Amino acid sequence: MTNLLEAPQQPKLPAGPGTPSTRRLGATIRNLMTSPKYGPVIVTAVLFIAVFVIGGVRYRGFFSGQVFLNLLVDNSYLIVLAVGMTFVILTGGIDLSVGAVVALSGMIAASLLQTGWSPSVVIPLILVLTSVLGLLVGLMIHVFKVQPFIATLAAMFLARGLCYMVSQSSISITDPVFVSLAQTRIPLGGILSITPSVIIALVVVAIAVWVLHATRFGRTVYAIGAGEQSGLLMGLPVARTKVLVYVISGFCSGLAGVLFTFYTLSGYPLTAIGTELDAIAAVVIGGTLLTGGYGFVLGSVLGVLVLGVIQTIITFEGTLSSWWTRIFIGALLLVFIILQKVLTARRR
Structure with missing residues (x-):
């Protein structure tokens, strides 16, 4: 005998559009796209693919593997900098x-190598100094509570002035080690190849990803960006971390300068x-929030690749001025800043 109080069983919905599983998937995708953490990175990835496809459709040979690898070869120093x-x-x-x-790293390297210093001494010295x-x-x-904008602006003038103290003209690099590293191509099969600079840049990226996502220091970096006072209340080493991020930036700048000298030999x-x-x-196009707290190193790499592919398209076009790169970068930067504002405002 059927229990009259028992609720009738609901018929099972067929699998397909509109089912709970589909709605859950749609909600997950919407949450990712509207997330200030993941949304801008996803947009950057889609943008890179779209621009690369446009270049491939418009220009013969653009879809070749070497064109993509050249994005890494030409921008390895910028990846490290980012x-x-x-x-x-x-x-x-x-x-x-x-x-x-x-620039200062290149000037120091060129000057010391010209006087006979060994690269095994010059490169570590540059990294220590920077x-x-x-x-x-x-x-x-x-310590002095100087705004980062002002402090780094002063460092910029100092470093640029020191360049002129080293020399007011270009210095060529003829050291055999540097020349060899500049000319070396690492084969990847067929006609594909990369340079040692790409390997160094990818190693730096891998280490940075590990530091940010698998160490206490990395978690503290995110915590400071999310709220410095909250980090202090949680007992995090805020002061030490704030100083160390500029040490890391200086180290990466010195290494980027060395990689740039491999590229230019001067x-x-x-x-x-x-x-x-x-x-x-x-970094901003790659999805890192300017106010801190959100962002990924891999997103910054994507941002570099977007800038690189725009430059490559302008090169393939041949009729456009290189200043168009600046115009596109400015437009993209404005769009991504607005996107970040919109996504963070929604989350609040």
Whole structure:
């Protein structure tokens, strides 16, 4: 006998559009796209694929594997620079000195190599000096409460001035080790190849991902960006972390300068003017929030690749000025800043 109080069984819904599983999937996708953490990164990935496909449809040979690998070859130094900038921006800071430090690294390398110094001494020395400069900037920000914009602006002028103290003209690099590294191609099968700089850049990216997502230091970096006072109340080493992110940025700037000398085999005082803006643009386009707290190193790499593929398309076109790259970067930067504002406002 049927229990009259028993609720009637609901008929099972057929699998397909409109089913609970489909609705859950749709909700998950919407949450990811509207998340200030993942949304901008997904948009950047889609943008890169779309621009690359447009280039492949418009230009013959654009879809070749070597064109993609050349994005890494030509921008390996910028990838390393963007990694360091990501650490800084995640804490809510900024570093305007990185382009000048790249130039200073090249000038020091070219000058010392010309006088007969060994590369095994020159490269570590550059990395130590640029890290010390980053340490001084970090201490200026923490101890004297100087705004990061002002502190790094002062470091930018200092580094650029030191370039001119080394030499006011270009210095060629003829050291056999540097020349060999500049000319070496690592085969990947067929006609595909990369340079040692790409390997170094990818190693730096892998280490940065591990540090940010698998160490206490990385969690503290995110915590400072989300709210410095909250980090202090939780007992996190806020002061030490704020200083160390500028040391990391200085180290990455020095390493990027070394990689750039592999690319150009020279040092020049006017090298990398405006490169700090490229690094900031790549990080922001890659989804890192300018106010800190949200962002990924891999997103910054995607941002660099987006800038690289735009430059490649302009090169393939042949009739456009290189200044169009700046125009597109400016437009993308504005769009992504607005996107970040919209997504963070919705979450609140």
